[in-house]
Amino acid sequence: MARPKQFEHFRYVGDKRNQRVHDLDNATDACGIDELMKAETFVCFGPDTLVEASNRCYKPCRHCVRGDEAAA
Numbered sequence: 001m002a003r004p005k006q007f008e009h010f011r012y013v014g015d016k017r018n019q020r021v022h023d024l025d026n027a028t029d030a031c032g033i034d035e036l037m038k039a040e041t042f043v044c045f046g047p048d049t050l051v052e053a054s055n056r057c058y059k060p061c062r063h064c065v066r067g068d069e070a071a072a
């Protein structure tokens with residue numbers, strides 16, 4: 001999957017509609033990133049970490065966020 005241009009410098013992207021965070025390094029077709037970019041309901045995090053995503057109540061996507069990282 002090609003990394004969206006807007007997220008060249010970001011690893012994690014959240015979907016505001018379902019409060020999921022995706023790891024763009026591991027994203028799969030099942031993540032629907034292309035659709036998310038079209039819908040423009042994405043959000044990025046500062047700092048660009050899972051911890052920050054989690055602090056903002058985003059849950060890790062089960063397709064692309066690894067379990068060990070999600071638990072950290």
Ligand SMILES: [Zn+2]
Nearest residue numbers: 022031061064
């Ligand atoms: Zn995902």
